[in-house]
Amino acid sequence: MPRVSTLSDTSTWLPLDGLAPGFDANKAPVxxxxxxxxxxLRDDDxxxxxxxxxxxxxTFLVDDGLYYVQLHPGDAREAVSLFLDVRDGRALVVTTRIGEAGTPxxxxxxxxxxxxxxxxxGEPMAPSTALIGRRVLWVYSEQHAYEHLYLSPHWYTWQCLAGPERGLADTDENTVYRVRPGIHVFTWREKVIPxxxxxxxxxxxxxxxxxxxxLFGLDASGEKTTHFTFGAHGxxxxxxxxxxxxxxxxS
Known part of the structure:
Protein backbone atom coordinates (compact mmCIF):
# COMPACT_ATOMS: atom_id res chain seq x y z
CA MET A 1 0.00 0.00 0.00
CA PRO A 2 1.51 3.40 -0.94
CA ARG A 3 2.56 5.71 1.82
CA VAL A 4 0.77 9.03 2.23
CA SER A 5 3.10 11.62 0.72
CA THR A 6 1.39 14.88 1.66
CA LEU A 7 0.50 14.57 5.33
CA SER A 8 -1.50 17.79 5.49
CA ASP A 9 -3.62 16.91 2.45
CA THR A 10 -6.46 15.02 4.09
CA SER A 11 -7.82 13.97 0.66
CA THR A 12 -4.91 11.50 0.49
CA TRP A 13 -5.61 9.95 3.89
CA LEU A 14 -6.29 6.24 4.00
CA PRO A 15 -10.00 5.26 3.95
CA LEU A 16 -11.27 3.02 6.73
CA ASP A 17 -11.36 -0.14 4.60
CA GLY A 18 -7.71 0.48 3.67
CA LEU A 19 -6.72 0.34 7.34
CA ALA A 20 -8.48 -2.96 8.05
CA PRO A 21 -6.01 -5.55 6.64
CA GLY A 22 -3.83 -6.79 9.50
CA PHE A 23 -5.21 -4.33 12.04
CA ASP A 24 -6.83 -7.14 14.03
CA ALA A 25 -3.64 -9.14 14.72
CA ASN A 26 -3.79 -8.49 18.48
CA LYS A 27 -7.51 -9.18 18.80
CA ALA A 28 -8.37 -11.38 21.79
CA PRO A 29 -10.03 -14.78 21.31
CA VAL A 30 -13.80 -14.64 21.04
CA LEU A 41 -31.22 -4.05 29.77
CA ARG A 42 -33.18 -1.18 31.28
CA ASP A 43 -32.78 2.25 32.81
CA ASP A 44 -35.15 4.43 34.83
CA ASP A 45 -37.28 5.03 31.72
CA THR A 59 -18.00 -11.43 22.58
CA PHE A 60 -14.75 -10.64 24.41
CA LEU A 61 -13.95 -11.24 28.07
CA VAL A 62 -12.60 -8.00 29.56
CA ASP A 63 -12.40 -8.97 33.24
CA ASP A 64 -14.02 -11.48 35.57
CA GLY A 65 -17.73 -11.30 34.75
CA LEU A 66 -17.27 -8.29 32.45
CA TYR A 67 -17.93 -8.74 28.72
CA TYR A 68 -17.80 -6.63 25.58
CA VAL A 69 -20.30 -7.74 22.93
CA GLN A 70 -20.07 -6.26 19.45
CA LEU A 71 -23.17 -6.83 17.34
CA HIS A 72 -22.52 -7.07 13.60
CA PRO A 73 -24.56 -4.46 11.70
CA GLY A 74 -24.50 -6.09 8.26
CA ASP A 75 -25.37 -3.35 5.76
CA ALA A 76 -27.11 -1.19 8.36
CA ARG A 77 -25.74 2.27 9.16
CA GLU A 78 -26.05 1.66 12.89
CA ALA A 79 -23.86 -0.56 15.07
CA VAL A 80 -24.44 -1.51 18.72
CA SER A 81 -21.73 -2.21 21.32
CA LEU A 82 -22.73 -3.77 24.65
CA PHE A 83 -20.76 -3.82 27.89
CA LEU A 84 -22.26 -6.36 30.27
CA ASP A 85 -21.16 -6.76 33.88
CA VAL A 86 -22.89 -10.01 34.84
CA ARG A 87 -21.27 -9.87 38.30
CA ASP A 88 -22.64 -6.46 39.28
CA GLY A 89 -25.76 -6.29 37.08
CA ARG A 90 -24.55 -3.18 35.25
CA ALA A 91 -24.45 -2.45 31.51
CA LEU A 92 -23.68 0.22 28.93
CA VAL A 93 -25.19 0.38 25.43
CA VAL A 94 -23.24 2.40 22.84
CA THR A 95 -24.99 3.01 19.51
CA THR A 96 -22.86 4.29 16.64
CA ARG A 97 -24.70 5.86 13.68
CA ILE A 98 -23.54 7.01 10.25
CA GLY A 99 -25.37 10.20 9.32
CA GLU A 100 -26.04 11.79 5.96
CA ALA A 101 -23.90 14.82 6.73
CA GLY A 102 -22.25 16.77 9.52
CA THR A 103 -18.93 16.87 11.34
CA PRO A 104 -18.35 14.34 12.64
CA GLY A 122 -21.50 -1.03 42.77
CA GLU A 123 -21.50 2.22 40.84
CA PRO A 124 -23.28 2.78 37.53
CA MET A 125 -21.21 2.94 34.36
CA ALA A 126 -20.78 6.70 34.03
CA PRO A 127 -18.75 9.42 32.24
CA SER A 128 -15.19 9.71 33.56
CA THR A 129 -12.27 12.12 33.40
CA ALA A 130 -9.77 9.58 34.76
CA LEU A 131 -7.78 9.27 31.51
CA ILE A 132 -7.15 13.00 31.05
CA GLY A 133 -3.42 13.78 30.97
CA ARG A 134 -2.34 10.25 30.04
CA ARG A 135 -0.18 9.54 26.99
CA VAL A 136 -0.50 5.88 25.94
CA LEU A 137 1.14 3.70 23.31
CA TRP A 138 -1.20 1.19 21.65
CA VAL A 139 0.12 -1.65 19.46
CA TYR A 140 -2.50 -3.33 17.25
CA SER A 141 -0.13 -5.57 15.29
CA GLU A 142 3.56 -5.83 14.39
CA GLN A 143 2.85 -3.20 11.72
CA HIS A 144 0.32 -0.91 13.44
CA ALA A 145 1.10 1.34 16.42
CA TYR A 146 -0.46 4.59 17.63
CA GLU A 147 -0.14 6.90 20.59
CA HIS A 148 -3.09 8.58 22.28
CA LEU A 149 -3.00 11.74 24.35
CA TYR A 150 -6.20 12.24 26.34
CA LEU A 151 -6.69 16.00 26.49
CA SER A 152 -10.09 16.79 27.97
CA PRO A 153 -13.60 15.36 28.43
CA HIS A 154 -14.22 16.13 24.73
CA TRP A 155 -10.88 15.86 22.88
CA TYR A 156 -7.98 13.49 22.38
CA THR A 157 -5.00 13.50 20.00
CA TRP A 158 -3.76 10.44 18.09
CA GLN A 159 -0.54 9.93 16.17
CA CYS A 160 0.37 6.94 13.99
CA LEU A 161 3.85 5.65 14.87
CA ALA A 162 3.84 2.59 12.60
CA GLY A 163 1.66 1.37 9.75
CA PRO A 164 0.18 2.80 6.55
CA GLU A 165 -0.86 5.99 8.38
CA ARG A 166 2.62 6.61 9.83
CA GLY A 167 3.17 10.34 10.29
CA LEU A 168 -0.52 11.21 10.39
CA ALA A 169 -2.02 12.81 13.49
CA ASP A 170 -5.20 14.61 14.44
CA THR A 171 -7.33 15.74 17.34
CA ASP A 172 -10.83 14.27 17.44
CA GLU A 173 -13.89 14.03 19.68
CA ASN A 174 -13.86 11.41 22.42
CA THR A 175 -16.11 10.12 25.19
CA VAL A 176 -15.00 8.05 28.21
CA TYR A 177 -17.13 5.93 30.55
CA ARG A 178 -15.88 4.15 33.66
CA VAL A 179 -17.18 0.58 33.76
CA ARG A 180 -15.09 -0.71 36.69
CA PRO A 181 -12.19 0.79 38.65
CA GLY A 182 -9.34 1.18 36.16
CA ILE A 183 -11.40 -0.12 33.21
CA HIS A 184 -12.88 2.41 30.80
CA VAL A 185 -14.93 2.48 27.64
CA PHE A 186 -13.13 4.92 25.33
CA THR A 187 -14.79 6.04 22.10
CA TRP A 188 -13.84 8.47 19.40
CA ARG A 189 -15.41 10.12 16.34
CA GLU A 190 -13.16 11.22 13.48
CA LYS A 191 -13.77 14.36 11.43
CA VAL A 192 -11.57 13.56 8.40
CA ILE A 193 -12.47 9.92 7.77
CA PRO A 194 -16.20 9.13 8.27
CA LEU A 215 -14.17 0.60 13.99
CA PHE A 216 -17.31 1.44 12.04
CA GLY A 217 -17.78 3.85 9.16
CA LEU A 218 -17.80 4.24 5.39
CA ASP A 219 -15.37 2.77 2.85
CA ALA A 220 -13.44 4.60 0.14
CA SER A 221 -16.57 4.90 -2.03
CA GLY A 222 -18.41 6.77 0.71
CA GLU A 223 -21.39 4.47 0.15
CA LYS A 224 -20.68 1.08 1.74
CA THR A 225 -20.08 0.45 5.43
CA THR A 226 -16.89 -0.96 6.94
CA HIS A 227 -16.98 -2.72 10.30
CA PHE A 228 -14.19 -4.67 11.98
CA THR A 229 -13.12 -5.59 15.51
CA PHE A 230 -9.56 -5.45 16.85
CA GLY A 231 -7.46 -5.53 19.99
CA ALA A 232 -4.34 -3.80 21.25
CA HIS A 233 -1.63 -4.09 23.87
CA GLY A 234 -0.50 -0.84 25.44
CA SER A 251 -13.72 22.45 32.42
Whole structure:
Protein backbone atom coordinates (compact mmCIF):
# COMPACT_ATOMS: atom_id res chain seq x y z
CA MET A 1 0.00 0.00 0.00
CA PRO A 2 1.51 3.40 -0.94
CA ARG A 3 2.56 5.71 1.82
CA VAL A 4 0.77 9.03 2.23
CA SER A 5 3.10 11.62 0.72
CA THR A 6 1.39 14.88 1.66
CA LEU A 7 0.50 14.57 5.33
CA SER A 8 -1.50 17.79 5.49
CA ASP A 9 -3.62 16.91 2.45
CA THR A 10 -6.46 15.02 4.09
CA SER A 11 -7.82 13.97 0.66
CA THR A 12 -4.91 11.50 0.49
CA TRP A 13 -5.61 9.95 3.89
CA LEU A 14 -6.29 6.24 4.00
CA PRO A 15 -10.00 5.26 3.95
CA LEU A 16 -11.27 3.02 6.73
CA ASP A 17 -11.36 -0.14 4.60
CA GLY A 18 -7.71 0.48 3.67
CA LEU A 19 -6.72 0.34 7.34
CA ALA A 20 -8.48 -2.96 8.05
CA PRO A 21 -6.01 -5.55 6.64
CA GLY A 22 -3.83 -6.79 9.50
CA PHE A 23 -5.21 -4.33 12.04
CA ASP A 24 -6.83 -7.14 14.03
CA ALA A 25 -3.64 -9.14 14.72
CA ASN A 26 -3.79 -8.49 18.48
CA LYS A 27 -7.51 -9.18 18.80
CA ALA A 28 -8.37 -11.38 21.79
CA PRO A 29 -10.03 -14.78 21.31
CA VAL A 30 -13.80 -14.64 21.04
CA UNK A 31 -15.58 -15.92 24.15
CA UNK A 32 -18.54 -18.30 24.11
CA UNK A 33 -19.49 -17.65 27.75
CA UNK A 34 -22.69 -15.79 26.85
CA UNK A 35 -23.81 -17.99 23.96
CA UNK A 36 -27.56 -18.55 24.05
CA UNK A 37 -28.19 -16.17 26.94
CA UNK A 38 -30.83 -13.47 26.72
CA UNK A 39 -30.21 -10.10 28.38
CA UNK A 40 -32.82 -7.41 29.02
CA LEU A 41 -31.22 -4.05 29.77
CA ARG A 42 -33.18 -1.18 31.28
CA ASP A 43 -32.78 2.25 32.81
CA ASP A 44 -35.15 4.43 34.83
CA ASP A 45 -37.28 5.03 31.72
CA UNK A 46 -37.76 1.36 30.93
CA UNK A 47 -36.16 -1.23 28.61
CA UNK A 48 -33.10 0.05 26.75
CA UNK A 49 -32.07 -3.03 24.78
CA UNK A 50 -32.80 -6.74 24.59
CA UNK A 51 -30.24 -9.20 23.33
CA UNK A 52 -31.72 -12.59 22.47
CA UNK A 53 -28.39 -14.27 21.76
CA UNK A 54 -29.24 -15.01 18.12
CA UNK A 55 -27.83 -11.85 16.54
CA UNK A 56 -24.44 -12.15 14.77
CA UNK A 57 -21.94 -10.85 17.30
CA UNK A 58 -18.47 -11.24 18.81
CA THR A 59 -18.00 -11.43 22.58
CA PHE A 60 -14.75 -10.64 24.41
CA LEU A 61 -13.95 -11.24 28.07
CA VAL A 62 -12.60 -8.00 29.56
CA ASP A 63 -12.40 -8.97 33.24
CA ASP A 64 -14.02 -11.48 35.57
CA GLY A 65 -17.73 -11.30 34.75
CA LEU A 66 -17.27 -8.29 32.45
CA TYR A 67 -17.93 -8.74 28.72
CA TYR A 68 -17.80 -6.63 25.58
CA VAL A 69 -20.30 -7.74 22.93
CA GLN A 70 -20.07 -6.26 19.45
CA LEU A 71 -23.17 -6.83 17.34
CA HIS A 72 -22.52 -7.07 13.60
CA PRO A 73 -24.56 -4.46 11.70
CA GLY A 74 -24.50 -6.09 8.26
CA ASP A 75 -25.37 -3.35 5.76
CA ALA A 76 -27.11 -1.19 8.36
CA ARG A 77 -25.74 2.27 9.16
CA GLU A 78 -26.05 1.66 12.89
CA ALA A 79 -23.86 -0.56 15.07
CA VAL A 80 -24.44 -1.51 18.72
CA SER A 81 -21.73 -2.21 21.32
CA LEU A 82 -22.73 -3.77 24.65
CA PHE A 83 -20.76 -3.82 27.89
CA LEU A 84 -22.26 -6.36 30.27
CA ASP A 85 -21.16 -6.76 33.88
CA VAL A 86 -22.89 -10.01 34.84
CA ARG A 87 -21.27 -9.87 38.30
CA ASP A 88 -22.64 -6.46 39.28
CA GLY A 89 -25.76 -6.29 37.08
CA ARG A 90 -24.55 -3.18 35.25
CA ALA A 91 -24.45 -2.45 31.51
CA LEU A 92 -23.68 0.22 28.93
CA VAL A 93 -25.19 0.38 25.43
CA VAL A 94 -23.24 2.40 22.84
CA THR A 95 -24.99 3.01 19.51
CA THR A 96 -22.86 4.29 16.64
CA ARG A 97 -24.70 5.86 13.68
CA ILE A 98 -23.54 7.01 10.25
CA GLY A 99 -25.37 10.20 9.32
CA GLU A 100 -26.04 11.79 5.96
CA ALA A 101 -23.90 14.82 6.73
CA GLY A 102 -22.25 16.77 9.52
CA THR A 103 -18.93 16.87 11.34
CA PRO A 104 -18.35 14.34 12.64
CA UNK A 105 -20.36 12.30 10.16
CA UNK A 106 -20.55 9.35 12.55
CA UNK A 107 -22.13 9.99 15.96
CA UNK A 108 -22.62 7.96 19.15
CA UNK A 109 -25.25 7.56 21.86
CA UNK A 110 -24.57 6.21 25.38
CA UNK A 111 -27.18 4.50 27.58
CA UNK A 112 -26.13 3.17 31.01
CA UNK A 113 -28.44 0.40 32.17
CA UNK A 114 -28.97 -2.47 34.57
CA UNK A 115 -29.41 -6.15 33.68
CA UNK A 116 -32.71 -7.82 34.54
CA UNK A 117 -32.42 -10.83 36.83
CA UNK A 118 -29.03 -9.90 38.33
CA UNK A 119 -28.67 -8.17 41.71
CA UNK A 120 -27.30 -4.71 41.05
CA UNK A 121 -24.34 -3.50 43.08
CA GLY A 122 -21.50 -1.03 42.77
CA GLU A 123 -21.50 2.22 40.84
CA PRO A 124 -23.28 2.78 37.53
CA MET A 125 -21.21 2.94 34.36
CA ALA A 126 -20.78 6.70 34.03
CA PRO A 127 -18.75 9.42 32.24
CA SER A 128 -15.19 9.71 33.56
CA THR A 129 -12.27 12.12 33.40
CA ALA A 130 -9.77 9.58 34.76
CA LEU A 131 -7.78 9.27 31.51
CA ILE A 132 -7.15 13.00 31.05
CA GLY A 133 -3.42 13.78 30.97
CA ARG A 134 -2.34 10.25 30.04
CA ARG A 135 -0.18 9.54 26.99
CA VAL A 136 -0.50 5.88 25.94
CA LEU A 137 1.14 3.70 23.31
CA TRP A 138 -1.20 1.19 21.65
CA VAL A 139 0.12 -1.65 19.46
CA TYR A 140 -2.50 -3.33 17.25
CA SER A 141 -0.13 -5.57 15.29
CA GLU A 142 3.56 -5.83 14.39
CA GLN A 143 2.85 -3.20 11.72
CA HIS A 144 0.32 -0.91 13.44
CA ALA A 145 1.10 1.34 16.42
CA TYR A 146 -0.46 4.59 17.63
CA GLU A 147 -0.14 6.90 20.59
CA HIS A 148 -3.09 8.58 22.28
CA LEU A 149 -3.00 11.74 24.35
CA TYR A 150 -6.20 12.24 26.34
CA LEU A 151 -6.69 16.00 26.49
CA SER A 152 -10.09 16.79 27.97
CA PRO A 153 -13.60 15.36 28.43
CA HIS A 154 -14.22 16.13 24.73
CA TRP A 155 -10.88 15.86 22.88
CA TYR A 156 -7.98 13.49 22.38
CA THR A 157 -5.00 13.50 20.00
CA TRP A 158 -3.76 10.44 18.09
CA GLN A 159 -0.54 9.93 16.17
CA CYS A 160 0.37 6.94 13.99
CA LEU A 161 3.85 5.65 14.87
CA ALA A 162 3.84 2.59 12.60
CA GLY A 163 1.66 1.37 9.75
CA PRO A 164 0.18 2.80 6.55
CA GLU A 165 -0.86 5.99 8.38
CA ARG A 166 2.62 6.61 9.83
CA GLY A 167 3.17 10.34 10.29
CA LEU A 168 -0.52 11.21 10.39
CA ALA A 169 -2.02 12.81 13.49
CA ASP A 170 -5.20 14.61 14.44
CA THR A 171 -7.33 15.74 17.34
CA ASP A 172 -10.83 14.27 17.44
CA GLU A 173 -13.89 14.03 19.68
CA ASN A 174 -13.86 11.41 22.42
CA THR A 175 -16.11 10.12 25.19
CA VAL A 176 -15.00 8.05 28.21
CA TYR A 177 -17.13 5.93 30.55
CA ARG A 178 -15.88 4.15 33.66
CA VAL A 179 -17.18 0.58 33.76
CA ARG A 180 -15.09 -0.71 36.69
CA PRO A 181 -12.19 0.79 38.65
CA GLY A 182 -9.34 1.18 36.16
CA ILE A 183 -11.40 -0.12 33.21
CA HIS A 184 -12.88 2.41 30.80
CA VAL A 185 -14.93 2.48 27.64
CA PHE A 186 -13.13 4.92 25.33
CA THR A 187 -14.79 6.04 22.10
CA TRP A 188 -13.84 8.47 19.40
CA ARG A 189 -15.41 10.12 16.34
CA GLU A 190 -13.16 11.22 13.48
CA LYS A 191 -13.77 14.36 11.43
CA VAL A 192 -11.57 13.56 8.40
CA ILE A 193 -12.47 9.92 7.77
CA PRO A 194 -16.20 9.13 8.27
CA UNK A 195 -15.79 6.61 11.07
CA UNK A 196 -15.99 6.12 14.81
CA UNK A 197 -14.59 3.62 17.27
CA UNK A 198 -15.74 1.99 20.49
CA UNK A 199 -13.13 0.40 22.74
CA UNK A 200 -12.87 -0.91 26.28
CA UNK A 201 -9.44 -0.54 27.88
CA UNK A 202 -7.97 -2.00 31.05
CA UNK A 203 -5.64 0.64 32.52
CA UNK A 204 -4.95 -1.05 35.87
CA UNK A 205 -1.37 -2.09 35.03
CA UNK A 206 0.46 0.84 33.42
CA UNK A 207 2.96 -1.47 31.72
CA UNK A 208 0.39 -3.98 30.46
CA UNK A 209 -2.66 -2.16 29.18
CA UNK A 210 -5.16 -4.15 27.11
CA UNK A 211 -7.98 -3.00 24.88
CA UNK A 212 -10.70 -4.50 22.68
CA UNK A 213 -12.70 -2.54 20.16
CA UNK A 214 -14.38 -1.90 16.84
CA LEU A 215 -14.17 0.60 13.99
CA PHE A 216 -17.31 1.44 12.04
CA GLY A 217 -17.78 3.85 9.16
CA LEU A 218 -17.80 4.24 5.39
CA ASP A 219 -15.37 2.77 2.85
CA ALA A 220 -13.44 4.60 0.14
CA SER A 221 -16.57 4.90 -2.03
CA GLY A 222 -18.41 6.77 0.71
CA GLU A 223 -21.39 4.47 0.15
CA LYS A 224 -20.68 1.08 1.74
CA THR A 225 -20.08 0.45 5.43
CA THR A 226 -16.89 -0.96 6.94
CA HIS A 227 -16.98 -2.72 10.30
CA PHE A 228 -14.19 -4.67 11.98
CA THR A 229 -13.12 -5.59 15.51
CA PHE A 230 -9.56 -5.45 16.85
CA GLY A 231 -7.46 -5.53 19.99
CA ALA A 232 -4.34 -3.80 21.25
CA HIS A 233 -1.63 -4.09 23.87
CA GLY A 234 -0.50 -0.84 25.44
CA UNK A 235 1.61 0.91 28.00
CA UNK A 236 1.51 4.28 29.73
CA UNK A 237 4.20 6.60 28.34
CA UNK A 238 3.64 9.61 30.59
CA UNK A 239 1.08 11.53 32.61
CA UNK A 240 0.54 15.29 32.61
CA UNK A 241 -0.75 16.81 35.84
CA UNK A 242 -2.19 20.30 35.36
CA UNK A 243 -2.42 22.92 38.11
CA UNK A 244 -5.86 22.71 39.68
CA UNK A 245 -7.27 25.93 38.24
CA UNK A 246 -6.08 24.94 34.72
CA UNK A 247 -7.10 21.28 34.87
CA UNK A 248 -9.02 20.33 31.69
CA UNK A 249 -10.93 17.74 33.71
CA UNK A 250 -12.63 20.60 35.55
CA SER A 251 -13.72 22.45 32.42
Missing amino acids: SGDLDGREFV GPVFTRDGAEPAE RVTQEFRPATIDGIDVR CASVTVADHRDARRLRSHGV RLLSTTVHPGHLDPAE
